Structures are given as structure tokens and as C-alpha cells.
Amino acid sequence: xxxxxxxxxxxxxxxxxxxxxxxxxxxxxxxxxxxxxxxxxxxxxxxxxxxxxxxxxxxxxxxxxxxxxxxxxxxxxxxxxxxxxxxxxxxxxxxxxxxxxxxxxxxxxxxxxxxxxxxxxxxxxxxxxxxxxxxxxxxxxxxxxxxxxxxxxxxxxxxxxxxxxxxxxxxxxxxxxxxxxxxxxxxxxxxxxxxxxxxxxxxxxxxxxxxxxxxxxxxxxxxxxxxxxxxxxxxxxxxxxxxxxxxxxxxxx
Amino acid sequence: xxxxxxxxxxxxxxxxxxxxxxxxxxxxxxxxxxxxxxxxxxxxxxxxxxxxxxxxxxxxxxxxxxxxxxxxxxxxxxxxxxxxxxxxxxxxxxxxxxxxxxxxxxxxxxxxxxxxxxxxxxxxxxxxxxxxxxxxxxxxxxxxxxxxxxxxxxxxxxxxxxxxxxxxxxxxxxxxxxxxxxxxxxxxxxxxxxxxxxxxxxxxxxxxxxxxxxxxxxxxxxxxxxxxxxxxxxxxxxxxxxxxxxxx
Amino acid sequence: xxxxxxxxxxxxxxxxxxxxxxxxxxxxxxxxxxxxxxxxxxxxxxxxxxxxxxxxxxxxxxxxxxxxxxxxxxxxxxxxxxxxxxxxxxxxxxxxxxxxxxxxxxxxxxxxxxxxxxxxxxxxxxxxxxxxxxxxxxxxxxxxxxxxxxxxxxxxxxxxxxxxxxxxxxxxxxxxxxxxxxx
Numbered sequence: 016x017x018x019x020x021x022x023x024x025x026x027x028x029x030x031x032x033x034x035x036x037x038x039x040x041x042x043x044x045x046x047x048x049x050x051x052x053x054x055x056x057x058x059x060x061x062x063x064x065x066x067x068x069x070x071x072x073x074x075x076x077x078x079x080x081x082x083x084x085x086x087x088x089x090x091x092x093x094x095x096x097x098x099x100x101x102x103x104x105x106x107x108x109x110x111x112x113x114x115x116x117x118x119x120x121x122x123x124x125x126x127x128x129x130x131x132x133x134x135x136x137x138x139x140x141x142x143x144x145x146x147x148x149x150x151x152x153x154x155x156x157x158x159x160x161x162x163x164x165x166x167x168x169x170x171x172x173x174x175x176x177x178x179x180x181x182x183x184x185x186x187x188x189x190x191x192x193x194x195x196x197x198x199x200x201x202x203x204x205x206x207x208x209x210x211x212x213x214x215x216x217x218x219x220x221x222x223x224x225x226x227x228x229x230x231x232x233x234x235x236x237x238x239x240x241x242x243x244x245x246x247x248x249x250x251x252x253x254x255x256x257x258x259x260x261x262x263x264x265x266x267x268x
Numbered sequence: 269x270x271x272x273x274x275x276x277x278x279x280x281x282x283x284x285x286x287x288x289x290x291x292x293x294x295x296x297x298x299x300x301x302x303x304x305x306x307x308x309x310x311x312x313x314x315x316x317x318x319x320x321x322x323x324x325x326x327x328x329x330x331x332x333x334x335x336x337x338x339x340x341x342x343x344x345x346x347x348x349x350x351x352x353x354x355x356x357x358x359x360x361x362x363x364x365x366x367x368x369x370x371x372x373x374x375x376x377x378x379x380x381x382x383x384x385x386x387x388x389x390x391x392x393x394x395x396x397x398x399x400x401x402x403x404x405x406x407x408x409x410x411x412x413x414x415x416x417x418x419x420x421x422x423x424x425x426x427x428x429x430x431x432x433x434x435x436x437x438x439x440x441x442x443x444x445x446x447x448x449x450x451x452x453x454x455x456x457x458x459x460x461x462x463x464x465x466x467x468x469x470x471x472x473x474x475x476x477x478x479x480x481x482x483x484x485x486x487x488x489x490x491x492x493x494x495x496x497x498x499x500x501x502x503x504x505x506x507x508x509x510x511x512x513x514x515x516x
Numbered sequence: 517x518x519x520x521x522x523x524x525x526x527x528x529x530x531x532x533x534x535x536x537x538x539x540x541x542x543x544x545x546x547x548x549x550x551x552x553x554x555x556x557x558x559x560x561x562x563x564x565x566x567x568x569x570x571x572x573x574x575x576x577x578x579x580x581x582x583x584x585x586x587x588x589x590x591x592x593x594x595x596x597x598x599x600x601x602x603x604x605x606x607x608x609x610x611x612x613x614x615x616x617x618x619x620x621x622x623x624x625x626x627x628x629x630x631x632x633x634x635x636x637x638x639x640x641x642x643x644x645x646x647x648x649x650x651x652x653x654x655x656x657x658x659x660x661x662x663x664x665x666x667x668x669x670x671x672x673x674x675x676x677x678x679x680x681x682x683x684x685x686x687x688x689x690x691x692x693x694x695x696x697x698x699x
Contacts, residue, residue, distance in 0.1 A: 064394060065390070065393050065394055087396050090394060090395060091396045093394060095394045096391075097390045097391055099390070100388060100391060101386075101387025101388045101390075101391075102387060103387065103388065109308040109309075109310065113310060114330060114331075114334070115391070115395065117326050117397075118327040118330075118331065118396065119327070119395060119396050119397075120325070120396040120397060123326045126309075127306065127309035128301065128302070130305070130308065131301050131305040131308055132301055134308070135297075135300075135301060140304065141532050141535065143304065143308045143531065144531055162391075290543040290546060291546055291550040291555065291558070293550075293555040294546045294550060294555050294558050294559060294562075296542050296543065296546065296562075298559055299542065299546075299559050299562045299563045299566075300538055300542070302559075302563040303538065303563055303570070304531075304535075306567055307570055308531065
């Protein structure tokens, strides 16, 4: 198990962005679905060791991120793509990926090969020495993915990775996800349901700071059968149905 | 993957290579990655290599040499400002170099690091080389550099040594104020503005209180307030880089 | 862009031109190398060759063929590789001696022998007619009449078999070089 989260909460002032989440997962691709404001990004930030939980236990890659030493070890094996990734306009794609490879304390001798591999994997090989300011939004996103995977992380956290990618690029990206999920734990936070169905072996649905569903995409789709819920595809209907059921249960309680 | 048997023309318009010739057991992707690794690699300069050895961290060294206020243009600008101050001092008796140095340092420090100036700062916070370490090293180096430039300018303009070195403490105070504001406000410009404003007010009010313009730098009564400000602002900067606010 | 333009672009530091050149030429260069080297060595030699091409692009003069230039570089890299590795891994079945031509460079000689060995293997199994003609006529340097007598066939047959030998060897040794096929 690369991720072991137990009854974790995160509070900002009076609101609970994460209100009691337990999650355990190992290698494979987990899709984290949910509406805006559900707490997905906060949960991801906790797993990326950016913020500590207000309560509950977190273990990542078998270590407790509360301590400086273990946190550093986790971060060396971590890949993270934030929802809003700024970039250094004057850097080239290769310089950008290399910068974070060095900050992840990769052995310098291995860095050039790792950078080249990451850049080719996201199909930016023709732009490796182009300045970031010349890239389109989708290409910048792919550069962001490249820095996340450059150190071949054991835990890869991607927040809205397909934002700005056209459908063809999304297909290529899903193939990359499946490939990465062979060895690593990949957690993808997205509001695009179809991304999840195509690439993820597991799905977790979050709403109002809690996980209301955790299972396979097929199970989620099954949850929508015959429910008359909104959606053009089985997975979307399952998503709507589970969400609606949780909310009405919450209202009734 | 790229050049092997499964390749089709990709979106950059490259034609597919003739696959018929390629022997089955030769991995052209691996070959290309080896070529690309060497062609795309960046070779660090001398300063970075030395810093890497001194800091025992190539990542920290790279972060240091990419500090906006340590770029050559910035350093030259700082040196020019201070040199101008020294030059003017030679003509008048007002030690401009000593008065300018804290302002120049404050600007440099505000642009050293932080959410104000680092667009990828959220990502930087997930790095094994901690962002606080980067901040600390950058601030120290910027400060030291400005101190050296300032001392050189002051000495060159022939002012008394009390003034030449007297501005180091106000410089520390003003710099830490600029840093704290830059971090809290997430804007390097806000930090610079705060630092310059605070320094200007200090200089002017010290002058009106004591009668001469170097009072802000030489008055011993100000020593304690400067140190208190420096400590408080450093603490603010420390805590502000620790607590993270999130949205959902 | 045709190959000459690609190499000119490479000389100015355009790595995408190198990428394109690699896509066009690496497959056939790999195929040619594969006849004389094992797969892992082919990969290493090819990598060094393209790096050498990248570094040497400024020295390219577009009067020859780009493919020939690349093959020349690759040959030299293969020769260097073989010199470092020593002759152990070489399948030296041929007896033809090229050392007179490449006396100054034993690595080149080794490479030439390897190429020749590959060509000789293409003639067929050890006891085939073409191999026999090769041995008698080209290695032992006998006349047509002597070969005809030794093999017990008419001279006309010997000549046509010799022609076949030359055909087969040419097919292997003189690989048609890919010219620039781009726009």
C-alpha cells in the first residue's frame, strides 16, 4: 500500500475542506472524481506533503510525512502536478523538467537521460529546447506532466492533468497513465468522467469533503442503472446517481 | 514508441520512417533517448558547480543561480545604483551610498523567492529540496552580495566608517520587512514597496528628529528598534512559509 | 526539408532537425550495422554516430550524399567500437585480406573484414556452388579453366556462377543509400 489515509480532516478556519476521509491504495490508477469544492485538491495537497492534516493519520510510501526526514524521502519518490502550475517563461522545456529533477534530488548523472525520457513520453520531443512562453496551454500542461514523472515516482498525483488537452492528446495521456500505473500509485483528480473510465482501475467519488464511493468504474456505472439519473454515458449516470443519493441521505439525516 | 515499429506520423507533421529496414531486435527509441539526453542536456556554469559543491546539493545550487535578483542584470543594476550614490556622495557630503544600500538590498531580497516572484511556488513546496532552504540560501546570498557592494560603494565615497558599516543593521531590518511583506502578500512588488516606503520614512523622520540625514544610519537609539523589526519580520517570514492556505 | 537542409539546420543548433534526420536514417543505418554487429552494439554505435553527426554538422558540405555522409560517420564509429572491443566478437569467416588497403587503421580493416564476412555468408551454405566458386576463384585466385576443372563443370557455368557471386556480394556490400525524401 503506497497510500494509507485514516480518518483525515483538514480545516481552514471554520470550514472542513476534508471531513473524515479514509483511503488505502496501492499500484494502479485511481480516479478522484467530484464536483468543485468537494475537497479533491485539498486531499491531493495533503498527499503531496504540502499541508498537514488537521486530524487523522497519513502514511505515504510507508512513511509518516510529519517528520522532516521521512517527508524528504517521500518527496524524492513523489510526482505532483498542481491544478494551477505556473512556469518560468524564460526556461526551455528541458530546463524546466531538469530544474525539478534536481530539486527532487535525483542523482545528477541520471538526470539528462531521465529528462529526455520524460519529455518524449509526453510527446514534447519536438519542443524540448523551445522556451515555455512559446508553448500552447496543452503543451504547458504536458510539460507539467513531464516534470511530475521525471523521477519515475512511486506516487504520482495529478490535479486536472488533462486541462487544455485536445481529445487526441487525452487519448495519448490515458495510455501514458495506464503505463505509469503498472509500477506506481497514480491518483488523478478530475471532473472529466470519461477520463476516469478509460484509464482508471479504481474510482473514488468525493463530495463535501468526504468519499462517498470507492470502487471500480464498472461498479460506479452500475450504480446509475435504472435510476433515471442525468448523464449521457453509464459512468456519468452512476456519478450523478451516487452523488444524488448521498446528498439526499445527508438531507434526511 | 517514437521511432519503432508502431510509429505513425505524429502531430508535429513528421513523416513516418520506413519501417521495413529496421531489424526487430534494435530498439531505436532507446538509441534516440541516448542521443537526446546528450543534445538536450544543460551544462552548469562554474558558479553553479562551485555552489553545488559548497551546498552539497546540485538542486539548491541551481535554485540559487536562478534567483531573479542574482541574475547578472540585476546585480549590475544594483552596482550601478550604488556607484551612482557613491559618486554623488563625493560631490556633496551626503552619504548616498549608505542611504541607498538598504533600499537596494530590500528590493533584491523581495525578489529572492517566495510566492510573490515564483510562479511555480506550489510545486516548489512539494520538492525534496525544501522551499524554505531555497529561500534561506537565496536571501543570505543576496544579502551578502548587497552588503559587499554597499561597503565598497561607501568606502569608495570616503565616508566615515561609522556610516560605511552603520547601514548594515538598518539594511537587515528593511530587507526582512520587504521579505515578510512579499511572502504574506504573495507579491514581490508589495515587498519592495513596503521596504522602500519604510526606509524612506525612517530616514526622513530620523533626519527631522536629529537634524542630519545620516541619523537613520548612525543613531544608536535606533539600533534596538531595527533589531526588533528584523527579528519580528524574520519570524513572520518563517511562519508564513510554513502555514499553507488551501482552497478546495 | 531535404536532408541537406536538415544538416544545415543542425549546424545552427536545431535539434528538431536532428530528430527528423534520425527518423529518416536510423532504420537503414541500423539494418546495415546489424549485419556486422549484435543488436546491443548496434544501438550503442548508432547513438555515438548521431551524436558525432550532431557535433560535425558544421563540417558537412552538400556535394556528396547525406546518406553517404551519415554512413561514413557510422562506419567510423563502428570501427572505433570494434577497436575498443577487440576482434573477439567478430564472426570472421572470410579470408580476404583488406589490410593492404587500410594498413594504417586496423579498426577499419576489422570493419572491412566484418563487412566482407557478412557478404560471404550471403553467398549460401558452406558447400554450395557459389561458395566454392568464391573460394577457388577469388580467394585462391585460380583461373576460370582451373576452377572448371576442379569443380567438374563447363567454363560457361563457372562464369555464370562467378557472376552470381558478384551479384550477391554487391547486394550486401553496396546498399543503395537513402536520399532525402522530405519536402
